């Protein structure tokens with residue numbers, strides 16, 4: 085029977101990074117991935133920051149970058165504001181997630197990690213001082229067992245490991261759809277479309293990925309949507325939205341449907357339960373499995389890699405010291421890194437859920453004032469969004485607008501936890 089110190093379930097960005105950092109510390113590490121190839125199928129718009137690319141530690145970023153984006157245009161029902169990045173440091177990138185994930189896996193392999201594809205983990209049992217993973221092959225024709233000291237659940241939003249550990253981190257899921265298609269790309273900027281009729285509870289996007297091609301998609305929050313199927317909104321946007329329908333040229337490929345976890349509020353200290361000890365055997369969650377995503381934009385690649393590094397290092401430390409209690413440090417480390425951002429992002433998400441199309445219009449109009457645009461351009465940060473949102477919420481014109489929605493917000497706070 086195979087034996088490893090650390091077994092990582094899932095070969096996405098969070099899992100590859102966790103495995104790489106565990107192996108770097110010198111412990112034997114295995115990634116189990118259910119799909120036949122790392123990075124496929126893709127369920128991502130592929131918009132990440134320059135910081136995220138640096139965090140990936142991939143040297144040859146040219147291999148996966150579709151294009152560099154110089155800013156964003158936010159469209160409400162009757163306004164559009166353009167935010168341009170003042171420096172190259174602030175720019176974002178549209179990337180090919182299939183290649184990006186493969187590069188991350190390659191880096192893990194180079195550190196000595198083993199990867200077994202077409203292996204779906206369906207159970208984790210205790211055996212003595214170790215966990216016994218029950219693995220089913222892709223055809224479900226056979227099962228086998230692998231022993232591990234620590235199991236890292238990096239198996240995405242529908243995490244089996246989270247279920248087995250009894251850790252319910254995500255309280256809600258956004259439902260998302262996206263296509264790639266011919267689209268009039270005037271300049272290299274991402275377009276964001278807000279409004280209850282366009283993407284209830286979230287937003288729609290068009291991300292250029294090359295000359296006259298874009299990823300066009302959206303997410304909805306079912307709790308505030310008149311219809312639970314996001315495809316209905318995508319079809320309508322492609323055929324009727326005044327901007328999207330005009331720019332979209334009718335071809336479509338790479339249809340994607342997926343979910344994004346929205347974490348539940350963590351309460352005092354914002355520390356989430358993402359570590360479980362079952363009779364001394366350690367299990368911890370990372371990435372989407374731990375709902376480590378930005379509630380404002382749904383982006384999870386950067387936080388997943390960031391927390392993956394912490395998970396790998398701490399899992400290795402627990403194995404080397406022979407003390408599973410060490411794993412508790414992981415919750416603290418993640419909380420320090422992203423706890424406050426997620427907690428603040430949840431408030432913004434709840435607020436967005438109660439705003440009407442008219443509210444979005446008024447907010448866009450208010451944001452178009454010079455001082456606000458300067459603040460967003462200079463201090464806006466894709467990965468750490470709370471600073472600029474906090475500053476905007478101090479502006480009298482925004483306070484006035486938000487105050488009108490406060491009753492709805494407080495009501496939603498109970499309903500949309």
Ligand SMILES: Cc1cc2nc3c(=O)[nH]c(=O)nc-3n(C[C@H](O)[C@H](O)[C@H](O)COP(=O)(O)OP(=O)(O)OC[C@H]3O[C@@H](n4cnc5c(N)ncnc54)[C@H](O)[C@@H]3O)c2cc1C
Pocket residue numbers: 093094095096097098099116117118119123127128129130131132203204205206238239240241243244260261262301340341342343344370371372373377382383384385386388
């Ligand atoms: C439509 C859409 C657009 C998005 N756009 C962006 C974006 O622009 N920027 C951004 O930062 N984020 C975006 N995200 C979110 C981003 O895709 C995720 O946050 C990110 O992929 C999380 O990485 P992960 O490694 O935690 O999980 P994943 O990338 O989901 O990887 C999990 C892996 O685990 C495997 N797995 C699952 N269960 C098992 C099992 N039982 N046994 C073995 N293997 C298993 C899966 O096959 C998968 O390979 C988007 C998400 C969606 C749905």
